[in-house]
Amino acid sequence: RKEVEQDPGPFNVPEGATVAFNCTYSNSASQSFFWYRQDCRKEPKLLMSVYSSGNEDGRFTAQLNRASQYISLLIRDSKLSDSATYLCVVGVSNDYKLSFGAGTTVTVRA
């Protein structure tokens, strides 16, 4: 079983729409959670960290459910520039390694 699993999508949405997707993680000892954004042929860039209480950054809202071991990301009022692959990332071990999901592709159309 993969450590981090994501729905690969793609999610094709019109501009202005709301899109949400989840990822699940297998290790209950996971300690840190992130959403990274990766554009085609580029490196991942941190979108936001995910906290137990949930957190919001502008149009982006992240939630963490430790009991069910899933993380969600919601994007409101989608922009064309939100088109990217969103990587769910989990930090587990004491050596600060990160486990990456395969990514969820979002395409926002005009």
Next chain:
Amino acid sequence: GAVVSQHPSWVICKSGTSVKIECRSLDFQATTMFWYRQFPKQSLMLMATSNEGSKATYEQGVEKDKFLINHASLTLSTLTVTSAHPEDSSFYICSARDPSGSYEQYFGPGTRLTVT
């Protein structure tokens, strides 16, 4: 913010040759750097953890004699792909651990390696 650079950004080499990729932290000291490989439409896969002044720790299934890692200073780690073969063609990305101690990692722009 913390900036990590990688060089070269892309390289084409012939089968059997070796390629060295450099990863530098530009405005902070990185005691720990990580090397990843990403194949098309797949996730980043951790290859090894590079600690300054000590031997790298390789993930299961990664050949340490093929992927040589050197972390000789607090701002530079290098990955050398020895005797490269076409199946080594991939996107190699390095990252540096957040010096403040969090799990966050700062990624370099990646190196696209094509072995012909």
